[in-house]
Amino acid sequence: MAEADVTNRKPQDEVQALFEPQGVREEQTPRTDAEGHGERRPAAAPASPESAPPQAEAALAPIEEPVVSPHPYATKLREQRLAKEASGHARRDTLLYLDGVNKSFDGFKAINKLSLVVARGEMRAIIGPNGAGKTTMMDIITGKTRPDSGEVFFNGDVDLTHHDEAAIASMGIGRKFQKPTVFESHTVEDNIRLSLAGPRSVLEALFHRKDQAERDRIDAILETTRLTEKRKLLAASLSHGQKQWLEIGMLLAQDPELLLVDEPVAGMTDAETEETARLLREIARTRSVVVVEHDMSFVRELGVKVTCLHEGSVLAEGPLDQVSADPKVIEVYLGR
Amino acid sequence: MTPSIRWLLAALTFLFSAISVAPVHAQESDPAATIQKFGGKQSYDETEAVISELAATGDARVARALRALREGDLYWRESDEAVFIAERNGDNYDLLDPLTGEPAGSEPRGDMSKVRVKNSIRNAVTTALGSLTLRAENPAQRMRAAETLFSEADPEMIEPLDAAIEAESNADVLIRMQEARAAAVLASDRPAPEKAEAAQVLANRGDRESLTMLNRFANSTEDQAARTAAIAAIAAIENNIAFWNQAQNIWYGLSLGSVLLLAAIGLAITFGVMGVINMAHGEMVMLGAYTTFVVQEFIRTSAPGLFEWSLLIALPLAFLVSGTVGLVMERGLIRFLYGRPLETLLATFGVSLILQQAVRTIFGPSNREVGNPDWMSGAFDIGLMSVTWNRLWIIIFALAVFAALLIVLNKTPLGLQMRAVTQNRSMASAMGIRTPWVDAMTFALGSGIAGIAGVALSQVDNVSPNLGQGYIIDSFMVVVFGGVGNLWGTLVGAMSLGILNKFLEPYAGAVLGKIVVLVLIILFIQKRPRGLFAQKGRFVDA
């Protein structure tokens, strides 16, 4: 499916390239791509419309739209709109679209020209050594951190950089933290209840009444996460692995389109790890999932496409065997 | 750190070079004894001899007695022939010391005799007054004479001044003499153009006294040109005064800022570096102040000669007292509460109540008197700005403590371990640093510095059990405003809050100014929750 997008995108891609702000485009380095599926873009970007009007004209020609007015400002606006539309086409079919994202903390580049595309219904594993920028990437997607530059789009055309955590969560992006965070002084059931998709207003919560539909949803999620037995227990009394599942259950309750799962099996027993892999595969049948994980056997068990991050950008992408055979990946993991 | 010391030196050099030629008390003969020679019945010749003797002393202070003599206000007491300046008050004379002008009791009129004068005596006095001090050998004395004459603005003195100006070689003294002459001219009935010129001279002098004279002149003169000149001069002076007022405001601001810095600097360690909310911090300051009190009491009773040294003796003791209390607090209380800042806040508040009440029980609830040593009292002028020694010393002291603390944090093993522990506790402990020991020492250091601050603050504030309470909120504001975990932020925060406070005061009054500052800080924290110089990074809010 992802492959199909790429081929579809090609023509518009060039148009888009013309109208993108110069800086962003030029920073784009052609990505090393084992599978050869990433976007290949002209290495030297054409200049902006102002400095190269004839080219712009030529590119605009195929799109039939009357030029409203020769006024430079109107022309510029129109070009911007067209460019926006064009880039929208490019990512229309993606669920998560990161392009040229940069973020640095006090001079340290945590994310460096990161580009990543996740298609609808795809499950993706992200690996990478410590400090590769995995958690910062999650922070950027979920609105906790604002990138210095670059594009982050959800569902094709929702610019995530303009929204905060709560808004992004409500759009359908769920996030599980590295360290399991559940509401320890609430019961398992209440944890799920608080996470259930629905209105998020304070007054609604004050006058909220439990109903059968809600109970059914909770039952179903508890069943999926194997926590039915524990529903009346305080979350604080759960084991580490059970807390991880509860957190995944809370994500499911949100009914998200995209789940970001940060190291779901850290500190789990082998049996629990296996169970978690099964759980994630089950979830991935209906939703997109991005899993950040160190545990290679777990990633193997997931059996999905793998992206390896290093120093804030993508080092390699493809099936696990291919990625792990990549000399650059080996170098990064084993040292030089 | 080096820049700060260089800055300090530059500031000091500036200060000391700006102190206008300090008065030098060179005493060749005792003028008071000479004045007494007017006493007793004597001939005019004898009186004249005394006048020239006085003139020869070259001491400007005798001018008072001479002028009294000229006006016929100099009397001697029949009983002991002691000489006084007398003012009639009903049936009595109110007596003034002829040299200092201090009140010296009163006597019935019958017991006093006038020192007799005639015109030749009066002329002798006038000449003497002129030559007396304006011709003295020592330029400092001439300077003083000119200053005295300036404030007297006596038209009689124009001629002697002219003569002195003719002979004067020292440029600074010359200016003062010309100003004195100008003041005298304004008060005289000289022609208007000359007065206009004089007004210009006063405008160049530009202080409040000149302003008063010019105002008086502008209101009384009829001559249009002279009045215009005077008004222009007034405007110039007012500008000058406004400038110095700003300077004075900045000075007051720095002074308040240094007090805030002293109060907050210990907190910058315990709260800023360790993250411990110590609500008893103010009480550590209070303990330091009471240590000073106890030291002074001890010195007063056992070794009065050491009084000048009392503050220096108190400094290490205050550090020890507050540091020890801090150590006990950390070991006995705070270490159980690490990672629970709100609980720490409450528990340390409890400690602050206990410490306050303990001090109240031991020393009583009222203010205790802590004396200023001589080198801490008095004031001097820079331009139109008055600088008190205690404020100056406190600024210097605050900066010194700040510098010392930077050195401790950046250059000593303890400082290194402290920074290691605050940055990554588990790693530091894995490296073999005894983290509990470092915690205790850091807290003791912060508390000890609060104690030192108490020694300084005892010089400018009331030493009472409530001393600490007044500083705790301000200190927290400074640390939070400057940015937690950043000593430089604390310095900048303290100074800017101090100056802001003092600049708001004239417009809003002291209390309202303070409220405005508090509200501004509250708004500021909303905008930048981590302060002016926030530490940035991925792990800050982890």
Add this chain to the structure above:
Amino acid sequence: MLLARFLGPRVWILIAALLLAAVLVPMANLYLSPSHPLHVPSYMVPLLGKYVCYALLALALDLVWGYVGILSLGHGAFFALGGYAMGMYLMRQIGARGVYGNPELPDFMVFLNWKELPWYWYGFDQFWFAAIMVMLVPGLLGFVFGYFAFRSRVTGVYLSIITQAMTYALLLAFFRNDMGFGGNNGLTDFKDILGFPIQADSTRAGLFAASCIALAIAVLIVGWITRSKLGKLMVAVRDAESRTRFIGWRPEYVKLFAFTVSAVMAGIAGALYVPQVGIINPGEFAPVNSIEIVVWAAVGGRGTLLGPVIGALLVNYGKTYFTAVAPEFWLFFLGGLFVFVTLLLPRGIIGTIDYGWETWRSRRRASREEKGESDDGEGQPLASPAE
């Protein structure tokens, strides 16, 4: 009914006790002869009334501290503002009976040579207006302050410190004579309230009863809030704020709601307090007062309904006792209480009892690990006095 199961029997006992006290104490004061063993002396009625107001105040603080984790060191400010609003009404009721006999201006304004009533005093001659202001002014301050603070995610000790700065700024402001609130002396010399003489035993009995009823209603409201889904959300915000954010809630609004409701409750407590003690002055804004409220809630047990009420009653009874017997020891005791509670009794009295009960029950359940009998939660177990 449902609510009964919801709040648990202990809370209903508390409410019943409050309502009973609202009836019995005034009767014991008014209708029993002074020699009767159950007679409540007249000085004691306003004293008890004062405790009840403090209990209401502690409950208000508990709503934000115990349930949402916001340690406010400025709740004394809301209390005092409510008190001032009531004080202004009482001042206007004096009318021409003041020392200067000015029908329009309170004495202190005449004394300061003010010619007319400042605009913000308008309307306070009407009880209904004052009653609205009692809730509106603290509520508005809480809302505005909370809006800015929570929106910029000021949390933890930073929030505590700026709430303290807020009450400190108000303290300084109300000390000023030209604020028009009586400066240093505050508002006092009240004559009557709603036409009843304020010193009369019957009026005081009425005020006591009103305080008890207000507290009972407040317990019900707080109980309702904290047992609702919103209440669960509050605790969730307290324990894992960022988690609530990532499942789509906006914790700042949850906090803002609790903070504003709490400020209004504190204001009402202040308004009931002022006619019973007969004075309101800037001292009520002192930061120390606000911290004392915290210790009431801490002693009783934060995050519970009963805790703050019991804590406020106990600590203030202790204060009355100590200041009468050994005034110099009161601060030692209070200071020691802060240390003791935080170090050794972090859950407070009620919280510790609940916790003990909870562990005992779970141990019992574990011992007979048969069928999972459904349990009806009463009293909110405080899993961890989290911060």
